[in-house]
Amino acid sequence: MSKSMTFNVEELKQYVVQFLRAHEIPEIEARIAADVLVSADMRGITSHGVIRLHSYYGDGLRRGKINPESPITTINESAATLALDGGNGLGPVVAYRAMSRCIDLADQAGLAMTTVRNSNHYGIAGYYAMMALPDDMIGISLTNSQPLVAPTFGKNVALGTNPIAVAIPAGTERPYVLDMATSIVSIGKIVVHDKAGVPIPEGWAINQEGELTHKPAEVLNNGALLPLGGPAELRGYKGYGLSLLVDLLSGVLSGAAYGMDVGAPSSTENANVGHFFAAVKIENFRPVDDFKTDMDRYIRKLKATEKLPGHDRIFIHGEKEFELAERAIKTGVPLMPEVVEALEQAGREAGVPFDVQPGQ
């Protein structure tokens, strides 16, 4: 595999801001979206990073499919609940605003939930869950997404990879940050295997006949991803249940599209993606210091349990990503040459040349 190049975090963000500004995204909103996109690369979730600047956003903005003003309207509001319409705006901007308002409500009410309809792909789910951490709150972020996953006993796609993200603060230890697709792997993993000519492990996905396959090309040709758990014997119907749950909360409860009707970023129709956010104030349940002391103690105990032969570490969710992000701040954001080429091409097409120099 080719060697990655590294880019200064702020310079990379600044380029994304310029790119989005050139697509009529206002300055503040462009900064929000840039932070979400670059954070994905910093945290090692490259499938949702700047490689998507074109396919998630630039492309849709140029076709007039995404409203650059992200005109959010309130459908329903109470002391602890909020239902929003994202105005077919930029996903990360709509999601950031929705989670911000959710946190504000939770600050008063002790907890809050916010649904969003009529939005677009919001990037990494974990970003919005983590927004709750500085306020000593638990953050939850769910979204539905284009159909890529087959239900248990089903032959075709019917559900999205619908991620679940939950962030929970700790004391001196790093926070717990779960950010998982409810499918075994994302479609990006299949694409990577296909491009590299490497077979996929049995259980990840099925071909268009509904048979388990090792061939990534068969999955991409009208096949389907399998939900977490895989076959029924290993309880894949639980992963199917979680995927459905995410869609019921972020799609049906919000009044957005759901199931087969959720648009892909590349579709010509409005995607009408739905999101669901929650924020929970810890001090409403017990003193924050006690909570954090127990979080630290639990994390340390888990990490100290005996390891399997060949393994020297037990991970807490989010830990690897925090380490990668800290390294990216020091030594730059790693991007593969193919990603840099794609940015250069997108930049040329958009009249915003990608002029960030690697190495920092």
Added chain:
Amino acid sequence: MSKSMTFNVEELKQYVVQFLRAHEIPEIEARIAADVLVSADMRGITSHGVIRLHSYYGDGLRRGKINPESPITTINESAATLALDGGNGLGPVVAYRAMSRCIDLADQAGLAMTTVRNSNHYGIAGYYAMMALPDDMIGISLTNSQPLVAPTFGKNVALGTNPIAVAIPAGTERPYVLDMATSIVSIGKIVVHDKAGVPIPEGWAINQEGELTHKPAEVLNNGALLPLGGPAELRGYKGYGLSLLVDLLSGVLSGAAYGMDVGAPSSTENANVGHFFAAVKIENFRPVDDFKTDMDRYIRKLKATEKLPGHDRIFIHGEKEFELAERAIKTGVPLMPEVVEALEQAGREAGVPFDVQPGQ
């Protein structure tokens, strides 16, 4: 396998009430616990049904380990949040009261969350989630449990099978009711295979050396269950993350025991089990009728998608259990002869003979 006998629902419940009354559980509380236990058998979740009358409850009550008065106290309360201490009471009673108060709060505030510390095994998680359905609310019920599951890359148990239950109402279709352990299977499944002398499928569990095993006896002898997803290649760390999440919300946020410290029903110490409940009023987000119409449409579309060869039905979560419960009301609750024998033995020991006649 031996043939099951069937018992009239109300007669079976009445026996459980008598049994609990003889253990100083007040009448109303005994009725609550009987309904939870018998509902498990009616819904086909026999591992959590009346077979546990002795091991979950009778045994602990006789040893003075469970407080039959279930003296619940309030630690913290606000308009939408509630933190309770279960007073080391009977799990189903504490959980029922906690979820009832959660629903009452949500009726006013639009949503509510309730944590519980110092409780005991509460039976099936789904029971409490489903309590929200008649009020057109979404119900959530989580609990931690004794350590039986190894974290990814870990050799020994460190987490419980910590279930997730969510109930969401539909219109003319049956509600969606997810009620899943975050391990691939429950320990009860391993016991059943062990008793029957049948090997377990690869991936369910490991032996005390941390190796995947087909031998149920090896799992029961200091082995461990694996989290949903199984091996790292199939993303077992997501199941591990869900198990941990349930414990952080029901154990750490509540101030109960967590991880290795959660007591088993058979332990001599107080179990200090923690629960987490939430109720969400649908009308705070969108009109209930619109929501239900979409639920029905989504369920029908999922069920109508093409099936894998050899399968003629796609299930929605809870559907099989509703069908079993409806059948149990008509033709009786099926119990295996071994369960009936255990009830007879428990009844003799407790001085409350099991005198319910099979067939109805």
